[in-house]
Amino acid sequence: MDALRILLVEDSEDDADLILAELLDLGMAIDSRRVDTEAAMRKALAESRWDLVISDFNLPRFSAAAALSVLQAAGQDLPFIIVSGFIGEETAVEMMKAGAHDFVMKNKLARLAAAIARELREAELRGAHRLAQQELLDSRERLQDLTTHLQTVREEERTRIARELHDELGQMLTALKMDVVWLKSRTPESEAGLMNKTSAMAALIDATLDAVRSIAADLRPVMLDDLGVRAAVEWLLEDFSKRYGINYALEMSLDDYPLDDPRATAAFRVVQECLTNVARHAQAGHVVVVMSHRDGELSVSVRDDGKGLEPSGDRRRNRYGLMGIRERAAHFGGSMKIVSAPNEGTLIEVRLPQTSVRETGQ
Ligand SMILES: Nc1ncnc2c1ncn2[C@@H]1O[C@H](COP(=O)(O)OP(=O)(O)O)[C@@H](O)[C@H]1O
Ligand SMILES: [Mg+2]
Incomplete structure (x- = not known):
């Protein structure tokens, strides 16, 4: 398993060592870097991937609140745990509201390993949730593209068939109709049977033309x-x-x-x-x-x-x-x-x- 990568926002080397010693309990290899200014934290976030941030509350040139803002501005959703001497309940609540995940007192460091384990699990869940949401959005978009594509293809197909019905079949039927009319005009009045037949054929061709036009228009009105x-x-x-x-x-x-x-x-x-x-x-x-x-x-x-x-x-x-x-x-x-x-x-x-x-x- 990869080492757990911890970014420590801490001005005291000794305190950092104490914290890291406590984390032996996690039973994981740990890779850490200590920063104590805003610039150093930004640089660390930009340069490497981290699994979590552990931050002291007040540093001479930095603070947990500022560190949290830097993390959020970097768009990284990492567990952010504050380790500090005494901070008041109100301050703690405020920090949690701002997005800190947990708060451990320096004299109760034994709690730290469990807090980290829990926050890592939660971060993983949040990550999975984000991924699922993104996948849902992607698939929604693909579905929309497919729908549009199908509608377009269908429309083009309809246009083509409507045109062909209207133009090709329409013209052939019109030509046929003219032939039948010609035939009828050449039929002697005495041939009642032939006369009736040609009249019926002309009527049938008219009806077929109507049907073709209406099917074509239903597909897609040429107009x-x-x-x-x-x-x-x-x-x-x-x-x-x-x-x-x-x-x-x-x-x-x-x-x-x-x-x-x-x-x-x-x-x-x-x-x-x-x-x-x-x-x-x-x-x-x-x-x-x-x-x-x-x-x-x-x-x-x-x-x-x-x-x-x-x-x-x-x-x-x-x-x-x-x-x-x-x-x-x-x-x-x-x-x-x-x-x-x-x-x-x-x-x-x-x-x-x-x-x-x-x-x-x-
Ligand atoms: N103008 C309308 N008046 C009353 N009910 C309607 C009207 N338009 C749609 N509906 C109702 O909405 C439902 C969904 O419509 P639609 O998506 O076009 O499906 P379909 O027409 O195939 O049933 C219809 O089944 C009907 O119950
Ligand atoms: Mg409908």
Whole structure:
């Protein structure tokens, strides 16, 4: 096992020896250095790694309080034990509040070994806790990156498939339709059977075209790319209103707010997810969608007049809609707010800052 590395803040060589003799009880090899000024302590902390600090209370040119500040300023969470002649209870309490870990009287040095053993264990626990917390933060960040990546990839894939459906399949079907119309125009009136067949084919091609367009639009409305978020949201609301018989109002005051593609897509997907929820859960008669900006922040909100969220909060795990909205917002360094009360409807508001640390940091 490595030697225990002790930094002694002590002006008296004799006292230092007494302390070190006491530590033989720990049964460990000890590596120590004695310092008695602030500069020397700083240097020792910068030069080597220490396991703990044992400090005298009053030194001619230094003190335990000052030594503790130096240690804290160095950002090192080491056990700090004060060994001193008499110090009053109040002073001791003050030092403990400031962050000293223990206090041992010079005439009761026998206690020191046990105090050190305990503080080392605690320091180790604190270290493990810090590590676990850091790991948790790291894994949270990786999860956020993965979510963003998945959302982006999915969006790109949808855009590509929607384009191909719309353009390729759409064009082929249109060509086919023209051929059928041509065929029909060349069919003699007397051929009732042929006539009916070509009419039915033309109708089927029309229906297929409609289906292709609507599947493509569901994947990703082409107008989001071609005409912008306003047209896309209007289309979404119109379609939603027709499908579910829910009235809507759209307030959009984006003026010439510079909305980039990622934010436009995020805003659109937020509205889409909220409307899906209104249709599925809210039993609402009316929705209001507001898109505006303030202080450079884009705000997107969807309010319904339905039954409201369950007060207890639905804690089932596979509720990915709201979670997805929250993650989207977090990606831009923004936030999601939910305001809801039973039978008083639900308001979901998402704020997206114009520039985010996460994005620019990538
Ligand atoms: N507008 C709303 N009105 C009432 N309840 C809602 C509304 N939006 C969401 N909820 C509730 O919140 C839950 C979580 O929503 P969400 O995360 O989108 O998951 P999902 O829609 O798949 O259930 C829903 O199951 C529903 O109970
Ligand atoms: Mg949902």
